[in-house]
Amino acid sequence: MLDAIRFDPRGLVPCIAQQHDTGEVLMMAWMNREAAEETLATGRVCYFSRSRGGLWRKGETSGQQQRLVELRLDCDGDTLLALVDQTGVACHTGRRSCFFLALRDGALAEIAAPEVPPEELYGR
Amino acid sequence: MLDAIRFDPRGLVPCIAQQHDTGEVLMMAWMNREAAEETLATGRVCYFSRSRGGLWRKGETSGQQQRLVELRLDCDGDTLLALVDQTGVACHTGRRSCFFLALRDGALAEIAAPEVPPEELYGR
Numbered sequence: 001m002l003d004a005i006r007f008d009p010r011g012l013v014p015c016i017a018q019q020h021d022t023g024e025v026l027m028m029a030w031m032n033r034e035a036a037e038e039t040l041a042t043g044r045v046c047y048f049s050r051s052r053g054g055l056w057r058k059g060e061t062s063g064q065q066q067r068l069v070e071l072r073l074d075c076d077g078d079t080l081l082a083l084v085d086q087t088g089v090a091c092h093t094g095r096r097s098c099f100f101l102a103l104r105d106g107a108l109a110e111i112a113a114p115e116v117p118p119e120e121l122y123g124r
Numbered sequence: 125m126l127d128a129i130r131f132d133p134r135g136l137v138p139c140i141a142q143q144h145d146t147g148e149v150l151m152m153a154w155m156n157r158e159a160a161e162e163t164l165a166t167g168r169v170c171y172f173s174r175s176r177g178g179l180w181r182k183g184e185t186s187g188q189q190q191r192l193v194e195l196r197l198d199c200d201g202d203t204l205l206a207l208v209d210q211t212g213v214a215c216h217t218g219r220r221s222c223f224f225l226a227l228r229d230g231a232l233a234e235i236a237a238p239e240v241p242p243e244e245l246y247g248r
Contacts, residue, residue, distance in 0.1 A: 001227045028198065098200075099203075107125075
Protein backbone atom coordinates (compact mmCIF):
# COMPACT_ATOMS: atom_id res chain seq x y z
CA MET A 1 0.00 0.00 0.00
CA LEU A 2 2.84 2.37 0.83
CA ASP A 3 3.96 2.28 -2.78
CA ALA A 4 0.49 3.29 -3.90
CA ILE A 5 0.56 6.48 -1.84
CA ARG A 6 1.53 9.60 -3.78
CA PHE A 7 3.41 11.72 -1.28
CA ASP A 8 3.72 15.43 -2.13
CA PRO A 9 7.06 17.12 -2.90
CA ARG A 10 7.65 17.50 0.87
CA GLY A 11 7.14 13.75 1.27
CA LEU A 12 3.82 14.20 3.03
CA VAL A 13 0.26 13.01 2.51
CA PRO A 14 -2.84 14.34 4.29
CA CYS A 15 -4.68 11.84 6.48
CA ILE A 16 -8.27 12.32 7.66
CA ALA A 17 -9.13 10.55 10.91
CA GLN A 18 -12.73 9.40 11.20
CA GLN A 19 -14.27 7.62 14.18
CA HIS A 20 -15.05 4.21 12.68
CA ASP A 21 -18.48 3.64 14.19
CA THR A 22 -20.06 7.08 14.48
CA GLY A 23 -18.60 8.53 11.28
CA GLU A 24 -17.47 11.67 13.06
CA VAL A 25 -14.55 13.39 11.35
CA LEU A 26 -12.08 13.95 14.17
CA MET A 27 -9.09 15.71 12.61
CA MET A 28 -6.80 16.00 9.63
CA ALA A 29 -3.05 15.74 9.89
CA TRP A 30 -0.07 14.69 7.77
CA MET A 31 1.97 11.51 7.41
CA ASN A 32 5.31 10.88 5.82
CA ARG A 33 6.23 7.40 4.66
CA GLU A 34 7.76 6.51 8.01
CA ALA A 35 4.62 7.59 9.90
CA ALA A 36 2.41 5.53 7.58
CA GLU A 37 4.70 2.52 8.00
CA GLU A 38 4.64 2.83 11.78
CA THR A 39 0.85 3.25 11.79
CA LEU A 40 0.42 0.04 9.80
CA ALA A 41 3.00 -1.85 11.84
CA THR A 42 1.69 -0.90 15.28
CA GLY A 43 -2.02 -0.32 14.64
CA ARG A 44 -1.68 3.01 16.45
CA VAL A 45 -1.95 6.14 14.36
CA CYS A 46 1.29 8.07 13.95
CA TYR A 47 1.47 11.37 12.09
CA PHE A 48 4.29 13.64 11.02
CA SER A 49 4.33 16.94 12.89
CA ARG A 50 5.18 19.73 10.46
CA SER A 51 5.82 22.15 13.33
CA ARG A 52 8.14 19.82 15.22
CA GLY A 53 9.55 18.18 12.11
CA GLY A 54 9.29 14.64 13.46
CA LEU A 55 7.02 11.68 14.08
CA TRP A 56 3.97 12.47 16.18
CA ARG A 57 2.65 9.39 17.91
CA LYS A 58 -0.89 10.57 18.54
CA GLY A 59 -1.67 10.38 22.24
CA GLU A 60 1.92 9.86 23.34
CA THR A 61 1.74 12.94 25.57
CA SER A 62 -2.00 13.26 26.12
CA GLY A 63 -2.96 9.59 26.29
CA GLN A 64 -5.62 10.24 23.64
CA GLN A 65 -4.54 7.55 21.21
CA GLN A 66 -6.09 6.43 17.95
CA ARG A 67 -6.33 2.71 17.27
CA LEU A 68 -6.33 2.04 13.55
CA VAL A 69 -9.38 0.14 12.34
CA GLU A 70 -8.81 0.51 8.60
CA LEU A 71 -6.65 2.63 6.33
CA ARG A 72 -8.12 3.79 3.02
CA LEU A 73 -6.65 5.60 0.03
CA ASP A 74 -8.47 7.84 -2.40
CA CYS A 75 -8.83 7.47 -6.16
CA ASP A 76 -5.74 9.44 -7.08
CA GLY A 77 -3.64 8.12 -4.23
CA ASP A 78 -2.85 11.43 -2.57
CA THR A 79 -5.13 11.41 0.47
CA LEU A 80 -5.57 8.86 3.27
CA LEU A 81 -8.68 8.18 5.33
CA ALA A 82 -7.96 6.44 8.63
CA LEU A 83 -10.92 4.80 10.33
CA VAL A 84 -9.95 4.88 13.98
CA ASP A 85 -11.13 4.20 17.47
CA GLN A 86 -10.33 7.39 19.34
CA THR A 87 -9.54 7.20 23.04
CA GLY A 88 -11.03 10.27 24.70
CA VAL A 89 -10.75 13.39 22.60
CA ALA A 90 -8.90 14.07 19.35
CA CYS A 91 -8.41 17.83 19.70
CA HIS A 92 -5.70 19.49 21.76
CA THR A 93 -8.37 21.90 23.02
CA GLY A 94 -10.06 19.00 24.82
CA ARG A 95 -12.86 18.67 22.30
CA ARG A 96 -13.81 15.40 20.69
CA SER A 97 -13.26 16.75 17.15
CA CYS A 98 -10.99 19.49 15.84
CA PHE A 99 -13.83 20.75 13.63
CA PHE A 100 -15.77 22.59 16.34
CA LEU A 101 -16.04 25.93 14.53
CA ALA A 102 -19.00 26.30 12.17
CA LEU A 103 -20.15 29.18 10.07
CA ARG A 104 -23.64 30.00 11.27
CA ASP A 105 -25.56 33.22 10.63
CA GLY A 106 -22.50 34.74 9.02
CA ALA A 107 -20.15 34.19 11.95
CA LEU A 108 -17.99 31.41 13.35
CA ALA A 109 -19.69 29.62 16.22
CA GLU A 110 -18.24 27.06 18.62
CA ILE A 111 -20.50 24.06 18.24
CA ALA A 112 -18.79 21.84 20.82
CA ALA A 113 -17.39 22.46 24.28
CA PRO A 114 -14.23 20.90 25.70
CA GLU A 115 -14.89 17.53 27.33
CA VAL A 116 -11.53 17.58 29.10
CA PRO A 117 -9.58 20.63 30.30
CA PRO A 118 -6.55 20.90 27.98
CA GLU A 119 -4.22 21.29 30.98
CA GLU A 120 -5.35 17.85 32.09
CA LEU A 121 -4.22 16.43 28.74
CA TYR A 122 -0.80 18.04 28.70
CA GLY A 123 -0.15 19.09 32.27
CA ARG A 124 1.09 15.80 33.62
CA MET B 125 -14.88 33.28 8.35
CA LEU B 126 -12.60 33.73 5.35
CA ASP B 127 -10.23 35.78 7.49
CA ALA B 128 -10.03 32.94 10.01
CA ILE B 129 -8.81 30.48 7.38
CA ARG B 130 -5.05 29.98 7.32
CA PHE B 131 -4.24 29.35 3.68
CA ASP B 132 -0.89 27.66 2.97
CA PRO B 133 1.96 29.38 1.12
CA ARG B 134 0.30 28.41 -2.18
CA GLY B 135 -2.89 30.14 -1.02
CA LEU B 136 -4.71 26.82 -0.61
CA VAL B 137 -6.53 25.04 2.19
CA PRO B 138 -7.63 21.38 2.19
CA CYS B 139 -11.38 20.80 2.36
CA ILE B 140 -12.94 17.49 3.36
CA ALA B 141 -16.41 16.85 1.94
CA GLN B 142 -18.68 14.76 4.14
CA GLN B 143 -22.25 13.72 3.31
CA HIS B 144 -24.19 15.61 5.97
CA ASP B 145 -26.68 12.91 6.96
CA THR B 146 -24.82 9.62 6.55
CA GLY B 147 -21.41 10.86 7.69
CA GLU B 148 -19.69 9.30 4.71
CA VAL B 149 -16.42 11.01 3.80
CA LEU B 150 -16.76 11.64 0.08
CA MET B 151 -13.53 13.32 -1.01
CA MET B 152 -10.82 15.81 -0.12
CA ALA B 153 -9.86 18.67 -2.39
CA TRP B 154 -8.41 22.16 -2.14
CA MET B 155 -9.86 25.65 -2.03
CA ASN B 156 -8.25 29.02 -2.52
CA ARG B 157 -9.87 32.12 -1.07
CA GLU B 158 -11.90 32.72 -4.20
CA ALA B 159 -13.26 29.16 -4.20
CA ALA B 160 -14.24 29.45 -0.53
CA GLU B 161 -15.92 32.79 -1.20
CA GLU B 162 -17.87 31.37 -4.12
CA THR B 163 -18.89 28.30 -2.11
CA LEU B 164 -20.29 30.49 0.65
CA ALA B 165 -21.96 32.89 -1.78
CA THR B 166 -23.66 30.26 -3.93
CA GLY B 167 -24.16 27.36 -1.52
CA ARG B 168 -22.59 25.08 -4.12
CA VAL B 169 -19.17 23.71 -3.37
CA CYS B 170 -16.39 25.12 -5.52
CA TYR B 171 -12.79 23.89 -5.24
CA PHE B 172 -9.51 25.00 -6.76
CA SER B 173 -8.11 22.49 -9.23
CA ARG B 174 -4.36 22.24 -8.75
CA SER B 175 -3.97 20.37 -12.06
CA ARG B 176 -5.99 22.87 -14.08
CA GLY B 177 -4.93 25.88 -12.02
CA GLY B 178 -8.41 27.34 -11.79
CA LEU B 179 -11.76 27.21 -10.02
CA TRP B 180 -13.43 23.81 -10.11
CA ARG B 181 -17.17 24.09 -9.71
CA LYS B 182 -17.88 20.58 -8.55
CA GLY B 183 -20.39 18.91 -10.84
CA GLU B 184 -20.16 21.55 -13.57
CA THR B 185 -19.21 18.91 -16.12
CA SER B 186 -20.59 15.76 -14.52
CA GLY B 187 -23.75 17.15 -12.95
CA GLN B 188 -22.67 15.63 -9.62
CA GLN B 189 -22.91 18.78 -7.54
CA GLN B 190 -22.44 19.31 -3.83
CA ARG B 191 -24.90 21.55 -2.01
CA LEU B 192 -23.27 23.10 1.02
CA VAL B 193 -25.06 22.33 4.27
CA GLU B 194 -22.46 23.74 6.67
CA LEU B 195 -18.84 24.80 6.51
CA ARG B 196 -16.61 24.07 9.48
CA LEU B 197 -13.05 25.05 10.36
CA ASP B 198 -10.61 23.14 12.52
CA CYS B 199 -8.87 24.27 15.69
CA ASP B 200 -5.80 25.68 14.00
CA GLY B 201 -7.68 27.14 11.06
CA ASP B 202 -5.89 25.26 8.32
CA THR B 203 -8.43 22.60 7.32
CA LEU B 204 -12.08 22.91 6.25
CA LEU B 205 -14.85 20.35 6.67
CA ALA B 206 -17.77 20.86 4.30
CA LEU B 207 -20.98 19.08 5.21
CA VAL B 208 -22.67 18.62 1.86
CA ASP B 209 -25.58 17.02 0.11
CA GLN B 210 -23.98 15.15 -2.77
CA THR B 211 -25.96 14.69 -5.98
CA GLY B 212 -25.12 11.24 -7.35
CA VAL B 213 -21.50 10.29 -6.91
CA ALA B 214 -18.51 12.30 -5.70
CA CYS B 215 -15.74 10.34 -7.44
CA HIS B 216 -14.73 10.74 -11.07
CA THR B 217 -14.59 6.93 -11.28
CA GLY B 218 -18.36 6.80 -10.76
CA ARG B 219 -18.14 5.71 -7.14
CA ARG B 220 -19.99 7.45 -4.36
CA SER B 221 -16.78 8.18 -2.40
CA CYS B 222 -13.21 8.67 -3.57
CA PHE B 223 -12.00 6.50 -0.67
CA PHE B 224 -12.84 3.12 -2.19
CA LEU B 225 -9.41 1.53 -1.71
CA ALA B 226 -8.82 -0.16 1.64
CA LEU B 227 -5.86 -2.04 2.99
CA ARG B 228 -7.16 -5.51 3.81
CA ASP B 229 -5.06 -8.63 4.36
CA GLY B 230 -1.95 -6.75 3.36
CA ALA B 231 -3.22 -5.59 -0.03
CA LEU B 232 -5.33 -2.77 -1.43
CA ALA B 233 -8.89 -3.90 -2.07
CA GLU B 234 -11.65 -2.09 -3.92
CA ILE B 235 -14.47 -1.88 -1.41
CA ALA B 236 -16.99 -0.11 -3.64
CA ALA B 237 -18.02 -0.52 -7.26
CA PRO B 238 -18.89 2.32 -9.65
CA GLU B 239 -22.55 3.29 -9.45
CA VAL B 240 -22.36 5.19 -12.72
CA PRO B 241 -20.09 4.48 -15.70
CA PRO B 242 -17.52 7.30 -15.77
CA GLU B 243 -18.13 7.85 -19.47
CA GLU B 244 -21.70 8.69 -18.60
CA LEU B 245 -20.46 11.42 -16.26
CA TYR B 246 -18.03 13.01 -18.67
CA GLY B 247 -19.04 11.75 -22.09
CA ARG B 248 -21.83 14.17 -22.80
